[in-house]
Amino acid sequence: MGEQARQRHGTRQGAPAGSAGSQDVGAPDPDAEVRGVPGAAEPSAGPGTVGKALEVLDAVAASPGGVRFAELETRGRYPKATLYRLLQTLAREGMVQHDPDSGLYTLGMRLVRLAHVAWRHSSLAPIARPHLDALSADLGQTVHLAQLDHGQVLYVDKRNAAQPVEMYSEAGKVGPAYCTGVGKVLLAHVPAPELDRLLSQQSFHRFTPSTLTDAAALRAELARIRAEGVGYDREEHEAGIICIAVPVLSAQGRCLGALSVTGHADRMTAADLAAFLPELRAAAARISQDTQAWRFPDAPEPH
Amino acid sequence: MGEQARQRHGTRQGAPAGSAGSQDVGAPDPDAEVRGVPGAAEPSAGPGTVGKALEVLDAVAASPGGVRFAELETRGRYPKATLYRLLQTLAREGMVQHDPDSGLYTLGMRLVRLAHVAWRHSSLAPIARPHLDALSADLGQTVHLAQLDHGQVLYVDKRNAAQPVEMYSEAGKVGPAYCTGVGKVLLAHVPAPELDRLLSQQSFHRFTPSTLTDAAALRAELARIRAEGVGYDREEHEAGIICIAVPVLSAQGRCLGALSVTGHADRMTAADLAAFLPELRAAAARISQDTQAWRFPDAPEPH
DNA sequence: TCTAGTAGTTCCACTATATGAAACTTTGTT
DNA sequence: AACAAAGTTTCATATAGTGGAACTACTAGA
The missing domain is CATH 3.30.450.40 (GAF domain)
Structure with a gap:
């Protein structure tokens, strides 16, 4: 199995907002990654573009009613422009919907299909x-x-x-x-x-x-x-x-x-x-x- | 260099299987992206890394029983190494599952959650x-x-x-x-x-x-x-x-x-x-x- | 009406990231 | 053992994403 000799950013922003009170609040996630492969120096790989996009997707999912851009900006750790482009990509791909009236982002129907x-x-x-x-x-x-x-x-x-x-x-x-x-x-x-x-x-x-x-x-x-x-x-x-x-x-x-x-x-x-x-x-x-x-x-x- | 990077969405679902003959194939697709700015010539944006990853995801979804790496390689238009990394990323992120026994890729449970x-x-x-x-x-x-x-x-x-x-x-x-x-x-x-x-x-x-x-x-x-x-x-x-x-x-x-x-x-x-x-x-x-x-x-x- | 402020969008120089040919390793077959 | 096929890794390269900052579009307050 491919070992993650990398150290994944503490990504997985927790708390997919369980509607049943079954939260799972933010575990600060000690980034101390289990050193998988011995001997190898840390290649220190970031989450990659796809990982970032999916993290944003999770963030959108965490606010079931829909989120404003600004909201995501404060919550996430990405600069405005980056976040903006990620959201645009996700929207273009149908992974999120962007209601132009309210300006709210919600999850897209492509997810339902998949x-x-x-x-x-x-x-x-x-x-x-x-x-x-x-x-x-x-x-x-x-x-x-x-x-x-x-x-x-x-x-x-x-x-x-x-x-x-x-x-x-x-x-x-x-x-x-x-x-x-x-x-x-x-x-x-x-x-x-x-x-x-x-x-x-x-x-x-x-x-x-x-x-x-x-x-x-x-x-x-x-x-x-x-x-x-x-x-x-x-x-x-x-x-x-x-x-x-x-x-x-x-x-x-x-x-x-x-x-x-x-x-x-x-x-x-x-x-x-x-x-x-x-x-x-x-x-x-x-x-x-x-x-x-x-x-x-x-x-x-x-x- | 790889200038084949345009074709978007190729593998959308399979309309009622069997009629694969004339899928929504080809169609040079002017890809007229509604950029908001009228009259501007299109910058001919490629799908981007996220788009590629999602296309691979669709490809996996198109083979409900699971797909082998080689299968995807022939079907997709991405070179081995690229495909491999894309799949690895998707697997690490939980968007696909990779059964090590059979070597088959199937869609991941993260999708169900989302x-x-x-x-x-x-x-x-x-x-x-x-x-x-x-x-x-x-x-x-x-x-x-x-x-x-x-x-x-x-x-x-x-x-x-x-x-x-x-x-x-x-x-x-x-x-x-x-x-x-x-x-x-x-x-x-x-x-x-x-x-x-x-x-x-x-x-x-x-x-x-x-x-x-x-x-x-x-x-x-x-x-x-x-x-x-x-x-x-x-x-x-x-x-x-x-x-x-x-x-x-x-x-x-x-x-x-x-x-x-x-x-x-x-x-x-x-x-x-x-x-x-x-x-x-x-x-x-x-x-x-x-x-x-x-x-x-x-x-x-x-x- | 005119600021001032906030939310959202675009620009662009810079480089971090993804790329892919090819080498390499593993697994299965004759 | 020798071969073939599938899967994994490497590495030089430039593509594709980055983010600070400028810009636009609203909204509220004076």
Whole structure:
């Protein structure tokens, strides 16, 4: 794997504004990059033009209602002219929209088109869908399917206990990795060198009294999860919410995603959740199995 | 030196696969960039690094099952090293995933995260949702909500006549603009200078005998639509499928999107569809109204 | 109306960044 | 082992992005 012998600017401006209060505030990001390749002097590469553009894109995404140019100027670290050109490029490319009336920048529809393909063909969601349906119906509980994205948990699908499916508003939502069941399971299966990097990106914000707030404690927990194959969230992210999560492993043992069942602490105990383990694991296994079968459907779009 | 650096957008989606023969290929594309300054000769801007990266991203998106490096090399017009670095950058940024086992590139989850925000806050879909529900239930027909993206129709939401909602698999889907009801309505409301550019991007592939296959015919149709405020698709895209579409106009008269009702030609006539016009227009008006009211949840009022 | 101030856009000399031919390494095949 | 194909790295070069500053377009205040 190409090693990042570079030191990526503390880019990843955190906080993609979770609308569910699942922020992940600004981790100053110690730029101390894990020296990947030994011996090599730092080539000190900047983020590159593309990286800068994507950072701006994130900044736009962080203000859901739209942002003014000036707003971005203060927030970002780019001089006026540079920012201006980046935004112009992004707008021309359809990655952002610039409403001339209000002067606000919002994310562009090209993203929706791309994400449609990404979700359909690169995520576990379409394969896992029937299994999520079954699992949720079977247990009568809320289930989540998540994958890792830039050190954060990205929910790719969800079934609420009873409510009708409300897809887009759940798929794509992000949350912290260090204090959720799925997040910890996903982190537990990240190869060591990359884990170091990801851990340094975690904000370790204390959401509740039981939140793990330092890398050391988290590492211990991850080791336990790796050994046992189960992760718990004991009200670490949200008071009153507990959950149990298992990995979805590929045939080669790579972790493709994580599956979880969530419950209310006042109605269930961790033991109650643990009772779901067999079903959870079975569902994860079935998803994994289907992954292999479905290896590249390359399907023409249904019409 | 490499003076081939002009050709923009080559690999936009694949119109219904199979008809690849006459994609929107070639078209020297005067690339008349609306520079604001009239009469100025074009500086003939290249796509820029960001543009190239996004083109590669599109290329990856065009092969849903994943692409090998070599594949992209032949398809794209970039030399090995350039392509390689572009892909590396995109992968580092999470816009594509590179499965080290198979060597395949697929779209990255970061897109899903971004698109989640884009869809929720930049598209008409979340605002229109209840109105789509109502309209579909009221008429008992399939309805579509679409917006324009890079000269193509992008469906941001849909209600099937009876089936359960299947969001992600519909939102994000793209289709041709020149031969669909929503597409023509959207094009009809594009300001003249931009329209020229968009028309030159249309492939004008003949899907059915009634497909409009040249810009002139389309322009006439667009003028009619602009005058009457309704667009029809008379089996122009797909044999047996007809539809009626109206624009969703903002208070300032800008076209925010298009709303349509679709029917089967063997079960309905265009006149039958026309009977839905009042309801369609009413729904569009209600959506437009809500747009103003909902001046975006967590955004401070502009001005 | 005339400043003064702020937001947004353009200019242009400068050089940091991306480029791509070719060399090199790794992986798979006969 | 020898070969071929795929993938990765190097390095001299100029293209493409940079950013300070000037400029324009509004808006508010006097």
